[in-house]
Amino acid sequence: MPFSVTGAAVALPSMAAHLGASVGTAQWMLNAFNITFAALPLAAGGLADRLGRRRVLLTGIAVVGVMSLLVALSPSMVLVDLARAIQGCGAATVLAAGAAVLAEATSGRRRQLAFGILGTSFGTGLAIGPLAAGALVQLAGWRSVFLLVAVMSVPIWLVATRAGESRDPARRKLDLAGVATFTAGLGCLSYAFVQAAAAGWTAPGTLLLLAAAIALTALFAVLEIRRADRAMFDVRLFAKPEFVAVVCQPFTVTLGFVILLIYLPAYLQGVAGQSTFSSGLLLLPMTAPVLLLPLAAGWMAARTSVRTVLTAASLMIALGALLLTTLHSDGSWLALALPLLPFGAGVGLAFGVMDNAAISTVPVHNAGAAAGIFNTMRITGESVAVAGAAALLTTLTAGQLGQHGVAAASAVRLAGLAVQGQVAQPDRAGLASDLTAAFHVLGIVLAILSTIGAVLTYLALAPRRR
Template structure:
């Protein structure tokens, strides 16, 4: 059992007010994550115009944050359990805010990428420790309401982060995005310093450093290989070396975890079909929703010619359903199997992706609203149920580890999905440019990475024989084929989730795994 310091001291204030301040601090930390993800995605064209940089360096603006965040979540949680949740939360918010302020003054794209990785580390420390601290402050229905507010804060960041970024870019420039993030982080830091009590797990034995390092190393090498493969070639020595190194580190990670007394990742949990299904559910939104938060702003600004403000406003259609539908899905799960709700939502999202594939660049903005809303509505249904399912499909004594694995799968999956989809779009763009008359294969390989990022002007400089309309058409062809792939992945995920989470209440298979029935679980 966790230990806490005694009740709040007089200077901390009455318990209800103090707990409200703790909740506000963790909600601000939860808000910082989507703001730090969606805001820079809108800002990439503006950053590229000022700092330049290769397509690979520009891709790392998003991927460095997601990779660091996802790769450090479990290790950060272990540090918080051993050394104190408040201490790690304050340290995490300090790192996050300092990195955000430094990002606002970054003079080069390389330094900006490095600072984004540092920012992701701070976010991982703050979020993992903040959620653990919050669980110590609230019990029963109050805890459920507190965590629902965390989800709402996350949804607000997703829904309005692009719009806020667009407003800031239009009025003051892209650097203001990081100043606002730093301000939110400092507010969370001050609130937690005043109100949060220290707590820790007396049974914690420290961080599984061999597991943490091999896991993060494998994730980093694989992501780097995916990002640079379209440029150097999938069969090049550099690509094969990176993928081979990632495979070796993954094998080392599995070896270490199977022999550790207290592993960072209990691999035996994956023997439970429902647990494996929940991990698939954690990763599925990455391919149907999260990647669009990066790809669509690049298309809107670079290819369609929208301003940053208009692009941010368009993204509201994709993310706004997150504010309402997850709560409605939780209510519906009291009568309808949660697995059916999740699968239905993913199928709706797949339909939205296919609908979006019919919207070529140059069409009126109003034609995009329907598919964007359908994708947002579809992905919002499983979004409200995933966290509850994550801990319901394992024995209660493993709930903490299950939650940590689930969040790591979700965030790391998002980072990997971004890298995979970026590489795939680059490859599809090379193929599309190769069909344009007068463009040689070598020219297509040089220009495709820029065009895939929405850098139509830069691609045009490399391909002076092709007009802007031809380049936009080639991008549209590649984007359409990419959406076909994303819709297929989303559909397959829905069917697999139904298969893994199919066991009804009281069935022998459900009883044998000592799990709660996922198909009858609500948030």
């Protein structure tokens, strides 16, 4: 599932150029998957409880595989966007039903180990995605990235058939109103970002979409409070400051990590002229710590505290984000490693303790709801980050181009293509400095968010006297 995010992002420049897609249509290849993936895990979990967890898990794996095959064979970007939206539904089902199967099959320390491995696998999938996808695109073309996911789904489906079947005896009703308002609000927000990049932040269409997103989110909150016993979000858990601090970690940890995993390879391919494989290779200082540090983070938390590890992780991410202001399109590997190494180290430490911390801050009988809310917040953060970062980078780059005398419409088009890594050789020199400046601003924004997250985490996880 993480490879379906990062691998698709690396394949996007080649795919968009081959299919002749516009900037907005190409961006929805990422947004369509992220929206459905973020909005449906809790609803899919309720469905799994009612129909059988193994049955729903097998269905989700099949949907991911079939839709990935459809993307690989697709002749148009519109069909790709539709298939990716459905694939996101399948991925949400795998996430929810798979976690339920693990929880049912394990207990005690074995359950902690199982979910620790699950969290590590998420980090691994995100980390190796750019490198593996870059090699595939360079050797066999963009379609091979999606063919790989389709092929992998076959043995995964066969292994999953050996899981035991289980259901929730209570079989609570699904919160359809909550699912509808949450999904619609997230969709309006993502669409507003796409619209802002093309028409501007003050355009009537953009403002209308932002207003709709706010209204739908507010309606979702009201519905969840009124339906506390069968809500999509168990809002009563948010009364615990420790839980709120941990569950909001994705917005200060994975938000920046996913942004760089998706848009930094496109930057390196577009304005820096790197190949798809070498752009993934250049990200190793950020991705390697995510593979190596999660297990060490658990050991560190046991000898210090989760508070110490998560606070230190956010501060390291803030440092890496601030050092992103040293980024240059013609910089050396060591110069690029300077911001990426502390960034990756912070993310690796956080990945090792976030999942278990989210469950450990609530009573045992609320562990399932806590895990569901945490995963939803994590994927929602990634979804908002992918759409929002594209809009911010496009707007800033277009503004720089406008100052150089480029017409507004041409500036937006060129900026959108540059953010997606589609830069023609004649335009490369002119766009390099403008897109680099946009990344510098993005680094400052991420540094501020991570610093705020570090302070709030340190305060919220402070030991409290009875």
